[in-house]
Amino acid sequence: MNRRHALKRLGLSIGYTLATPTIVSMLQSCKTEAKLWVPNFFTLDEGLVVKNIIDLILPKTQDVPGALDLNVPEFLDLYISKTYTEKRQKRYKKDINAIMEALPITEKSVNDLKTEDYDALLSKYLKTNKKQQLAYKAYNDEKDQKNEDALIFQALDNLRNFAIWAFKTSEQIGENVLAYDPVPGIQKGCIPLNEATGGKAWSL
Structure with a gap:
């Protein structure tokens, strides 16, 4: 399956709420040139790492x-700085x-x-087997013995899910890649996805 088809089939299982008009507006406002971007929440080094990942x-x-074409890293930075509580910001x-x-930043800079x-x-982390990923996801750093690998996996998994949510929320992806119907017709239940949308996930 190529990437375009994979994007069409992305569901809503990543754990984020539906995008409100305010969130969509925030995403569309992120138009800063890559070289001029100064993060609000991330440090400059963290922003560069987030963009590259x-x-x-x-x-x-x-x-x-791509996500960089849609300013997804800039949106994530703005979204966290504007909507997260202080506790959630510390967690992130x-x-x-x-x-x-x-x-491997020990002897060199992020650049x-x-x-x-x-x-x-x-x-190393996102291509591990399902059993290992379930174990990582079940880990709670406040209750369980310290597990660096689980922390790194959860951080990367959260970043990936956050980026996919923002990516799907963008106007360009919503209208041109996913199934988009600004004026829905009658509701048809229990029909195959291929018949309903050509196999695409709905743009919400």
Whole structure:
């Protein structure tokens, strides 16, 4: 299955609420040039790491724009800074710190990291078997014995899900890649997805 078809089939199982008009407006307002972006919540180094990871997760292809084309990292930064409580911001900062510490930054700056460094990190954690992923997801760092691998997996998984939610919320993806009907007709229940939308997930 190619990436365009995979995006069409993305469901709503990633754990985020439906986008309100305010959230959609916030996403459309993120038009800053990449080189001029100064994060609100992330540090400059964290912002660069987030952008590079998201670019690998949702890259640009011939027929679908990438997350960076839609300013997804900028939106995530703005969304966290404007809508998260102080407690949630601290929790998310902990996630980002776990990712930063898992990257080989010891002898070099973030700018010196290569695509291979990010790809190795994603492969190590997001390509583990289902049994291991379930164990990582069940881990609670406030109750269980410290598990760095579980923290890193949860941080990367949360970032991936957050990025996919923002990506699907964008006007360009909602109207041109997903199933889009601004004026829905009659409701038809219990019909195959291929018959209803051609196999696409609905744009919400």
